[in-house]
Amino acid sequence: MSEKHTASDTLVSFRGVQKSYDGESLIVKNLDLDIRKGEFLTMLGPSGSGKTTCLMMLAGFETPTHGEIRLGDKLLNHVPPHKRNIGMVFQNYALFPHMTVAENLAYPLTIRKMSKSEITDRVKKALGMVKLDALANRYPGQMSGGQQQRVALARALVFEPQLVLMDEPLGALDKQLREHMQLEIKHIHENLGITVVYVTHDQGEALTMSDRVAVFKDGIIQQIDAANVLYEKPVNSFVANFIGENNTLHGEVVAVQDQHCTVRLGNGNTVQAAAVCVGKAGEATSMSIRPERVRLNRYAEACENRLQARLAEFIYFGDHVRLRLDVAGQSGFMVKVPAGELDSSWKVGDTLDIGWMARDIRALDASVYTH
Known part of the structure; x- marks a missing residue:
């Protein structure tokens, strides 16, 4: 973890939590x-990775098969959902x-037997x-849909819970509205100082909103x-490929020294890389x-790693152009070029010099993951 924190900072803790629906396969393994307190934590991962199951156990809609979940110093395992004092926002709004x-917002306050005047004040706020x-x-x-999602969000916040859980809350909205709501939710979180646990399979959303992201597989x-x-520093090839855009080059480790290694690519070229998940010479790696x-081209001249690549395709994105290249016998290698730096003389089939610094390429485990 990137920062030190103490037990007193912790609002929720999972200890040795497992969940199985059939008694054999574990959906969540020893979590x-x-x-x-006060952080925005996103659980990110593909379908079936266990992220939603973790959220549902925290909400009380699922019970752990093994292990403990605590909120503050209170063991939650057998506390029913309505007694956890946790706000929830779902993708389907779940409004009455x-x-x-106003009545939708007043409902959670009414069942908590608050006075009429306090209900009116809180609903207005x-x-x-x-x-x-x-x-x-x-x-x-x-x-x-966007307005309904705001109501659902307000209803989750109206009783001032210390923890709010959000399960794919923006999944039904169009792209522009989603992006707007991401910022709204982030600002509300910052203003209120509440703790938010957010589940999504959208890595862009996770990167935009979160203090920390937990990547599940x-x-x-x-x-x-x-x-x-x-x-910038994925610890394995799954995280590298799941978070953001990534190029993968496969090769064999030739030498390892301290935090660096030399890797031979399929065409015989060698590159210098940061050694992250590699042990010794002879091992396969994906970088x-x-x-x-x-x-x-000329920008590549100062780089520690330099190769030649064949230009296979231009893909236009407005502010930048992506070039798809064939590199070291592998196709699908992407480079982003700002629109202003594109050389108008380049054409498909050209050979380009490409380069990068050793610190920017990470030698990881050899497994291949594609989304």
Whole structure:
């Protein structure tokens, strides 16, 4: 983990948590995880990786097969969901269609037996937080998906829980609205100082919103770190390929010295790389390098690693162009070039010099993962 923290900072802890539905295969395997007070933690991973199951165990809708989940110093394993004082936001909103917005927000306060005046105050405050003051008397069916999601968010916050769980809450929204809501949720989190545990399979969303991201695969957290650390320093090939765009080059380790290694590619070229998951000479490795770390032609001259590549395709993105290259006998190697730096004389089939620094390429385990 990137920062030191003490037990008193911890709001939620999972200890040795396992979950099996059939008594044989484990959806979650021996999970140890501390979630800090006030942090925005995202559980990220492909379908079936165990992230939603962890969230459902924390919410109380699933019970661990083994291990303990604590909220503060309270053991949660057998506490029913409505007694956990945890806010929840789902993808499908789960609003009551026969109640107005204000009534939907008042509901969790009514069942907590709050006074009428306090309910009125809290509902007003929560509506202001999600900028829906003017729609208090509308019914969910009279609102857009984005507005309904704001109501769901306000309802999860209205009773001022110390913890809010969000399960793919923006999955049903279009791209522009999603991005807007990501920032809204992030700002609300910052303003209120609550702890948020967020589940998504969208790695862009996770990188944008989170203080830390836990990357799940096969019921195990592969890496948990701040977004920039996950992106720049993935600990294995799964994380490298799942977070952001990534180029993979396969090769064999020739030598390892301290934190660096020399790797021979399939065409006989050798490259210098940061040794992350490699042990000794003779091992296979897959190396990870981000598209924006690769330099072309004259910009490649100062790089420690230089190769030749064949230009296979231009892909236009407006502010930048992606070049698909064939490198060392492998196709599909991508380089991002700002639109202003593109050489108009380049054409498909050209040979380009490419290069990158040794510190920017990470020699990882040999397994191949594609999303």
